[in-house]
Amino acid sequence: MKIDYHTHHARCGHAQGDLEDYVKRGIEIGLDQLGLSDHMPLLHVNPDTYYPEMAMSMEELPRYVEECLQLKETYKNQIDLRIGLEGDYIEGYEDQIAAIIDKYPWDYVIGSVHFLGEWDVTDYRQTGQWEGRDRLAVYEAYYDAVQKAARTGLYDYIGHVDVIKRFGYAPVESVEHLERQTLEVIRDCDMAIELNASGLRMPVAEMFPKRSMLAYALELGIPLTIGSDAHQPERLSQYLDEARACLKEIGYTQLATFSRRKRELVYF
Known part of the structure; x- marks a missing residue:
């Protein structure tokens, strides 16, 4: 089964292509399932004064869902669409996030x-905030937030679990203990993770998560799905052949799929 569960679209402000462009591209390349998963509206910063084009507006959210549902019906005989959301975890905003999800x-x-606070560690415009910081402390704060996200019970899986490495900033010290502890929390919360292939086109040039974390996730029995994190239709499923090959080498035989918040494992 060929799936791609992580995609973004023009509505979020920093991606290209309408939802239907991704659906048509998914059909063209032979996807069995396509997840539409745009960014949740920003909750903790003022979208009018913060960095532009970070996420869809709150007013667009119902239109996004409505369009997803329409496309699911229109193309039901050609591709299996799954309706998703990438819901940023922001500590202290759990109730507001839950209201959107529910x-x-x-x-x-x-x-x-x-x-981390108002710093988007994945935004290339904000890499200057690494300057003068204790990198180990940043990694500790990041993985603490991931663990808290898992414990909320709000989510179905954790996205790009080690994305903190995206721009190549890393502590001198080993962070393996943070990575393993985080995976153990995810396991204890009966959550899945994703293998996000987009890291191969980032400065770090490595998928999220790295191979050692994938191997430990398999050892822990953590289910896993895959996504390209495409921000342009032509990048749909980019590097997912490499992702599947990597998973098979490590020992994975199944991928997690989701329908109405229920997880099902399928062979790939």
Whole structure:
């Protein structure tokens, strides 16, 4: 089964292509399932004064869901569409996040940590904030946030679990203990993770998560799905052949799929 569960679209402000462009591209390349998973509206920063084009507006959220549902019906005989959301975890905003999640008929919700406070550690425009910081302390704060996200019970799987490495900033010290502890928390919360192939086109040039974390996740019995994190239709499923090959080498035989917030494992 060929799936891609992580995609972004023009509505979020920093991606290209309409939802239907991704659906048509998914049909063209032979996907069995395509997840539409745009960014949740920003909750903890003022979208009018913060960095532009970070996420869809709150007013667009119902339109996004409505369009996803329409496309699911229109193309039901050509591709299996799953309706998702990448829901940023922001500590202290759990109730607001839950209200968004509970309001709509999601098939799955990705729990991702992009922000440490008001710093989006995944935004190339904000890499200057690494200067003068204790990198180990940043990694500790990041993995603490991922663990808290898992414990909320709000999400179906954790997205790009080690995305903190995206721009190549890393502590001198080993962070393996943080990575393993985080995976153990995810296991204890009966959550899945994703293998996000987009890291291969980032400065770090490595998928999220790295191979050693994938191997430990398999050892722990953590289910796993895959996504390209495409921000342009032509990048749909980019590097997913490499992702599947990597998973098979490590020993994975199944991928997690989601429907109406329920997980099902399929062979790939």
